[in-house]
Amino acid sequence: MSSSNFSNANTGSKPADPYTAKNKDEPSLSEKVEDLSSFISTCKFGMMTTHTKDSNLLVSRCMALAAKVRPPC
Numbered sequence: 623m624s625s626s627n628f629s630n631a632n633t634g635s636k637p638a639d640p641y642t643a644k645n646k647d648e649p650s651l652s653e654k655v656e657d658l659s660s661f662i663s664t665c666k667f668g669m670m671t672t673h674t675k676d677s678n679l680l681v682s683r684c685m686a687l688a689a690k691v692r693p694p695c
Contacts, residue, residue: 659690662687663687663690666686666687667684667685667686667687668684668685669682669683669684669685670682670683670684670685
């Protein structure tokens with residue numbers, strides 16, 4: 623059993639990792655914004671994490687949704 627194609631999980635005709643195929647689809651900008659807005663509205667709080675330029679350390683801060691603005695018609 624030295625084959626690299628061996629798998630003990632029979633998935634039939636379905637891919638073993640359905641997320642890989644889905645992530646190859648590029649959603650529209652509108653869909654991305656709507657999904658992000660929905661996610662933020664549901665969660666209310668989140669951690670924003672960034673890199674510092676000089677030391678490459680991570681800096682985190684708790685963020686909360688302050689307000690929502692409707693786009694102009």
